Amino acid sequence: MTKITLVEAVTQALAYELAHDENVLVLGEDVGLNGGVFRATDGLQARFGANRVMDTPLAESMIAGLTIGMAAQGLRPVAEFQFMGFSYPGLDNILNHAARLRNRTRGRLHCPAVFRMPFGGGIHAPEHHSESTEALYAHIPGLQVVIPSSPARAYGLLLAAIRSPDPIIFLEPKRIYRLVKQEVPDNGVALPLEKAFVLREGSDVTLISWGASMHETQQAADTLAQMGVTAEVIDVASIKPLDTATLVNSVNKTGRCVIVHEAARSGGVGAEIAAQIGEKALFSLLAPIQRVTGYDTTMPYFKLENSYIPSVAQIIHAVNLTLEFS
Amino acid sequence: MTKITLVEAVTQALAYELAHDENVLVLGEDVGLNGGVFRATDGLQARFGANRVMDTPLAESMIAGLTIGMAAQGLRPVAEFQFMGFSYPGLDNILNHAARLRNRTRGRLHCPAVFRMPFGGGIHAPEHHSESTEALYAHIPGLQVVIPSSPARAYGLLLAAIRSPDPIIFLEPKRIYRLVKQEVPDNGVALPLEKAFVLREGSDVTLISWGASMHETQQAADTLAQMGVTAEVIDVASIKPLDTATLVNSVNKTGRCVIVHEAARSGGVGAEIAAQIGEKALFSLLAPIQRVTGYDTTMPYFKLENSYIPSVAQIIHAVNLTLEFS
Amino acid sequence: MTIANFAIEYYQYLKPDGTLCQPLPKGLDNNALLELYRLMHLLRMFDGRAINLQRVGKLGTYASTLGQEAIGVAMGHAMYADDVLVPYYRDYGAQYQRGVAFHKILQYWGGDERGSDFDNAEDFPICVPIASQSVIATGVATAIKYRQQKRAVVTTIGEGGTSEGDFYEALNVAGAWNLPVVFVVNNNQWAISVSREQQTHCQTIAQKAIAAGFSGEQVDGNDAIAVHERMRLALEKARSGGGPTLIEAITYRLCDHTTADDANRYRPKEELDMAWQVEPLVRLRAYLTAQKVWDDSKEEALLLECRKDIDKDVDIYLSIKPAPVTDMIDYMYAEWPEALKEQRATLLQFGGSPHD
Amino acid sequence: MTIANFAIEYYQYLKPDGTLCQPLPKGLDNNALLELYRLMHLLRMFDGRAINLQRVGKLGTYASTLGQEAIGVAMGHAMYADDVLVPYYRDYGAQYQRGVAFHKILQYWGGDERGSDFDNAEDFPICVPIASQSVIATGVATAIKYRQQKRAVVTTIGEGGTSEGDFYEALNVAGAWNLPVVFVVNNNQWAISVSREQQTHCQTIAQKAIAAGFSGEQVDGNDAIAVHERMRLALEKARSGGGPTLIEAITYRLCDHTTADDANRYRPKEELDMAWQVEPLVRLRAYLTAQKVWDDSKEEALLLECRKDIDKDVDIYLSIKPAPVTDMIDYMYAEWPEALKEQRATLLQFGGSPHD
């Protein structure tokens, strides 16, 4: 089997569902002939036709509303926002309708839609192309927010998202779109949506992250291992709802916790995780939870973005703080 | 001096600034002759003219963008979104421009704008009129988010917001728009924007809240006092940035903390507060921090809204949990 | 060099005095007109009752349709059952004909989500965030087009709402994709306190369709015949692949914006008086009377019948048992996520008993 | 009954073969045309250099203006210094004339915010979130109107961007408030891979102004003379209280969307070949040569002079010292809030040395 990248796994999942369910449609700006600006929909229009893989006019609120209308009719639309930084005009429809359709009709209608978007920095992109505002979506009741951080999880989680009867925000960490390749069997097997993934077991500290920062987090764990510190590494994957049990169990075991995310610190998803661990595992904590995050500033243009994105050194420093705490 | 309500204090602050600074303008849907649907701008158009108090077409993204353009020209526009639930179409411009204008031009331009909106439930309003999504705004770097919970703080904080050289999201808890009256001298004296207000000192537990929930929080403190428990009550007021020092100092003193907010729990501002207290006062905590919040559901229509809004009983229960913790 | 020309047409059949200004469209015989007349009366009476319920504290804020009955009623009558309605909040006339009982409408404004769980499988509930319904309607239309069905989508909006970007984005995609959707604008001259003239510099709202490359037209929205006929044609066009239409129906909001509003603060009294001269019921009654198919005794009987119908629905509404508080949780997801189950327990502990 | 009529006009002076189809507008003499020609060359050369810098890793993604030089250059030339420009990302031709040095434009695309701290106190920086510039421009215009100044605002957008709700909301308020703003659409036929025809069903983009009740017109966007004259008139109208204008400039994106794009994936080769036949520089050169004010030796001298200018700016760009990492914090607020000071310390500890 050939190995594929994360973005190729996205394409593979889309192709699988397009082939197996005629209710599945893909739509967005430039997703057709151009295959999306990251090529996530490469070849899909050629294979499935322009009525299944649709280039929309340039209007994100419309894309959101259109998707909701289609979903309410029982289709399973997968909409792409070209970059997270351009998703906000769609927020109103997502928050006020997608997230509520089932509830406000008491189940008469529902919204089995997926909203995909690449997010995060680190690819030397222009202004507004490097956002990590997953916390905005994660706060909205009625949504589920899922972030894959490996090709296999991209494939399995995207399948699950498309098959879900409820709206899913599917955030793709573009910095690791092509970072690693993995064998991902195209077997149509979905992964569970509400689960965190323990990527590595350890007993000294729990490292919690998601998306592209998983990369630095795992590197930090490698380095720590060489220093004799075994870290348990958890990919949250589902930032809404959180698989609190998995996180708490780990911290109960290790007594130390470092949360890593690229998004701005204040009100980031790390805060919710820290709060929940504080609620459920307070007296297991041997040291305050550390958050290694982006700053409360706009993501800088690319010349300074590496200074913004949490680094391996920062993670290790934070782990050391938890270890040294007396 | 006559006593005035919170919403009247808003009007008084607007009138004061309109009278004293010709760069101040008020704009929004129905803010003119109608005086706003809550009468927050009552009489202002008659007094200051339709070129200072402007009814806009019905378009929130435009209202946001218009406000930014005006502010960049050195005006001090105060825009009203009629309800928080209708503010989302404006989010894109607020996040991508208002919050960034100074930074992305390295100070060449800036955005001294105020975006006012009534928020929260409890007034038996129709669907979509009872939102508490302050966490969305509070996560956006470059914004300050301020919430008054008394007439005096409404007046003083709104003056400060209008005079601020940077964009302020000013959230008005409509449930308490007319709940209490207070003497509020119209002296043009602003309150500091970055400060939490200790409303009541106590030594057994710290109660932290903002907006309309301050009401139940203070009631709970009253009841607790009768039970012999002295609660320190803090009105956060500035939910972005947080006056962490005031919050942490209090918890260091009391050892117990209950955070109350009406917004949905997951990713609410309570999470950030809990996380920061966990970081800075972990070993002062005698019990896990309790969050008394709305549920992770859409704010229900008004028949069920009282079951959603945190109640005095819930707050007292939470305090008891912190007290009983062993 | 002129490279493009556009014209906006205006349609009217029944003048305010009850005489025709052009022959009746075929298909609309007296029986059909009697039915439209009956429905308008029913709606107006329902409307008055709802306002009364609100005044005595038995209903929340309510948006009246007074004076605008011809639009909803004619629109609903022209639609087929398998068309889809994506309404705004003044479409009870259409909703009623499509399976939405009046007690459901009361329930909705009574603060109970179950009001939107009505007897129509596909129609959307009332939309409050203005203009979002427009883009959603294009999605419904896209689904219909994808499945190659011969059905149309109708979506409505106030003239104020046409200033929203969503309205335009919807028109634009409907034009670009030739979608089977009819956009109906209830131009009742006011958006709360903002007048039609303050809202937009357009001579007509209809011409906003020109920005999307398809046809818009104006119709006398107090003329049930005209609204019906233009709707019928637009629906037919949509169902048969002819694409979208924008219909601006000129009417007047004889009521306050909602029961939470006091229009006396901003609306000139003379304007209101003049609007009462052209309202939709009187003229249709005049026509039917001239046709000798209507008289005072029939009117009396009709009013009685309407009252009975509405009494029944009001009774149902008032007797509805409160929903369990857990309803606010149980419909959020197909299944309430495991991770959130604790919250359900908290709600059960503290949510109190259901309110009524 | 027809109640409204609209027409869209098209304007051209200079045909692709370099001959006039109508007399030169007064005010534009040969000297002015020579200046426009010079600026277009300078811009095209800058553009090529920027692409080269990107190819060798000295610049980030860059949006080229190839083929669209007449728009920015003529627009910038027609504006007064105290007008305000709220641009999108293909307006270097105008920005350059308004105090934005080429090295600032390079710095912007080079990933450095200081590129938007340029020598113009009021103009906005390049706008990336499409169509948000349109609404912001209406705010600038509102400020100007409020202060009763005789100034105009110019804002630009691509034809794809006109599908955004923000564009329409901006037109609508500009019409409703009679704002001094000129909306210029660079219709280069493509929005990345989405063609003009897929984007909207409109015959013209100009007609979108009809939806806002003011006039829109089409101009040959490869004809610097036509763009200049129509801009001049629209600006004059705006400054003198005549309200907004929409100008659709028809051109072609001879380049890829940006350096991150490969237009060969979607753009027909024949279309590109045809577009090269009507591009803006050749025709103006033909005209000036026929006027005997231009010849090969002048062309050579001009190119040399342009190269020198651009070399200088590229050198400045390449020699700029990296910004301190704390810049990302220090410009967020007038003063970095007390409550966030810890974060500044963390940045100083871990931000590393500035990158270049």
Ligand SMILES: Cc1ncc(C[n+]2csc(CCOP(=O)(O)OP(=O)(O)O)c2C)c(N)n1
């Ligand atoms: C997005 C949004 N903004 C604001 C509101 C508040 N609001 C409710 S109705 C209304 C006026 C609507 O006027 P119009 O579209 O003309 O419809 P009408 O009520 O006159 O039928 C406003 C501003 C809303 N519901 N949604």
Ligand SMILES: Cc1ncc(C[n+]2csc(CCOP(=O)(O)OP(=O)(O)O)c2C)c(N)n1
């Ligand atoms: C709101 C928003 N959505 C999407 C994008 C991504 N994007 C950048 S340019 C572009 C195409 C723009 O086409 P057009 O408006 O015709 O301008 P052109 O680039 O052709 O000059 C898109 C989709 C964006 N920048 N902003």
Ligand SMILES: [Mg+2]
């Ligand atoms: Mg109206």
Ligand SMILES: [Mg+2]
């Ligand atoms: Mg284009």
